[in-house]
Amino acid sequence: xxxxxxxxxxxxxxxxxxxxxxxxxxxxxxxxxxxxxxxxxxxxxxxxxxxxxxxxxxxxxxxxxxxxxxxxxxxxxxxxxxxxxxxxxxxxxxxxxxxxxxxxxxxxxxxxxxxxxxxxxxxxxxxxxxxxxxxxxxxxxxxxxxxxxxxxxxxxxxxxxxxxxxxxxxxxxxxxxxxxxxxxxxxxxxxxxxxxxxxxxxxxxxxxxxxxxxxxxxxxxxxxxxxxxxxxxxxxxxxxxxxxxxxxxxxxxxxxxxxxxxxxxxxxxxxxxxxxxxxxxxxxxxxxxxxxxxxxxxxxxxxxxxxxxxxxxxxxxxxxxxxxx
Numbered sequence: 001x002x003x004x005x006x007x008x009x010x011x012x013x014x015x016x017x018x019x020x021x022x023x024x025x026x027x028x029x030x031x032x033x034x035x036x037x038x039x040x041x042x043x044x045x046x047x048x049x050x051x052x053x054x055x056x057x058x059x060x061x062x063x064x065x066x067x068x069x070x071x072x073x074x075x076x077x078x079x080x081x082x083x084x085x086x087x088x089x090x091x092x093x094x095x096x097x098x099x100x101x102x103x104x105x106x107x108x109x110x111x112x113x114x115x116x117x118x119x120x121x122x123x124x125x126x127x128x129x130x131x132x133x134x135x136x137x138x139x140x141x142x143x144x145x146x147x148x149x150x151x152x153x154x155x156x157x158x159x160x161x162x163x164x165x166x167x168x169x170x171x172x173x174x175x176x177x178x179x180x181x182x183x184x185x186x187x188x189x190x191x192x193x194x195x196x197x198x199x200x201x202x203x204x205x206x207x208x209x210x211x212x213x214x215x216x217x218x219x220x221x222x223x224x225x226x227x228x229x230x231x232x233x234x235x236x237x238x239x240x241x242x243x244x245x246x247x248x249x250x251x252x253x254x255x256x257x258x259x260x261x262x263x264x265x266x267x268x269x270x271x272x273x274x275x276x277x278x279x280x281x282x283x284x285x286x287x288x289x290x291x292x293x294x295x296x297x298x299x300x301x302x303x304x305x306x307x308x309x310x311x312x313x314x315x316x317x318x319x320x321x322x323x324x325x
Contacts, residue, residue: 002053002084005308010058010074012067013091016275017057019297024305029054031077033070041070043077051084053308057300060094060113061254061277068094068113072120079121087307088122089300091276092224092252096131114138126303128276128296129223129251144303144313148251148274149178149221151294153185155272156219156249160186163217164244167191169209171222171234182221193220193234207237214242224252225273228259232266245269252276253293260286 006029009017021028030046056078058071071088078086098109110132117125118141125143130136136145160166168190170179176192183190191211218238225231225248235246248263249272260283263271272292284291306313 001310002308003051004053005304006049006052006054006083007304008054008056008074008078010056010067010070012059012061012070012278013057015278016059016091016295016297016300019295020057020301020304023298023301031074039066041066041073043070043073045077045081049078049081049083051082053085053087054078054083055087055089055304057089057091059092059277060090061092061252062256064094068116072116075117075120075122085123086121087124087126087304088117089126089304090117091128091296091300092254093127093130093135096135099132099135110135111138124307126300128274131223144307146299146303146317148276148294148296148299149182150185151274151296151299152221152249152251152272153182155292155294156186156247159247159270159272160188163247165216167211167213167216167218169193169211169213169218169220169234169238171195171220171230175222178223179221186219188219191238193237195230195233209237209241212241213238216243217245217247218243219247219249222250224254225250225259225263226254226256228255228262228266232262235266235268239267247272249273253279255279255283259283263287263290 005026007017007021007026008029008031011033017028032044034042056074060068075086075088095109095113124141128146128148130145166188168183168188170176170192172195173192180190191209191213194208194210220234246268247270248268251274253273254277264286270292271290274294274296276296303313306316
């Protein structure tokens with residue numbers, strides 16, 4: 001058995017870590033992160049972790065490389081200070097779109113990130129809704145890949161009585177399985193936006209709709225929103241096909257570039273997302289009338305507690321969150 005639970009908050013997930021600690025009736029453990037003028041990071045623990053069960057909460061969203069390096073340095077620091085077990089809790093894991101060689105002479109960066117997390121000192125990992133499920137196979141350490149879609153579904157169920165003939169729309173055919181599961185959870189039919197990548201960058205073009213949304217309220221579902229180019233084009237497509245009100249739900253609010261401006265201008269009634277990635281105040285202000293943020297802290301806290309006590313995480317999830325996508 002390991003010692004007591006120790007929760008450390010990474011710079012990118014301070015508020016989320018505080019929520020998790022509060023849920024566990026624990027205090028955040030103390031450490032110092034120093035940023036030098038040459039962009040190097042230095043970390044010092046301000047309390048002993050010898051023999052303890054330690055969890056570092058750190059998303060690897062923008063600035064990606066700074067947050068990733070902070071996570072890796074923190075993992076090594078905990079390992080060198082003789083922590084009994086170290087778990088990397090990464091609500092949003094970077095580079096998950098780079099999961100395969102889909103053209104010549106390109107890397108599989110998701111595998112590299114998994115290797116670095118292991119080498120740095122993690123004994124286990126936790127994350128939420130990776131873009132591609134096969135990335136779990138890149139890790140040789142045990143981990144829990146959780147889903148926040150049940151949280152989003154619970155929130156949507158509160159709104160659906162106000163909606164007319166709601167229909168779920170998945171943003172592309174690659175999201176078909178998760179989209180169907182989400183629609184099943186809501187007891188709603190599903191349609192699909194067909195889209196194709198328009199170039200070598202991260203912009204895509206939504207082309208057409210598979211399914212009928214005429215005179216229906218629509219719930220567009222995806223795993224993340226980055227530049228919002230694909231999503232706003234999907235909104236345009238469903239409106240062209242006769243949709244009434246459009247609701248948007250997704251797990252990771254990356255909101256790169258002018259994404260929040262695009263979403264604010266789009267004919268979207270409500271945006272339901274989570275706090276896996278912190279939303280800067282200026283971006284939040286643009287969307288506050290539309291935005292509903294659901295916390296993943298209770299889910300992560302329960303999984304941490306079950307892992308610490310050696311109880312089954314799968315049984316807990318099946319019991320509490322049946323029919324989760």
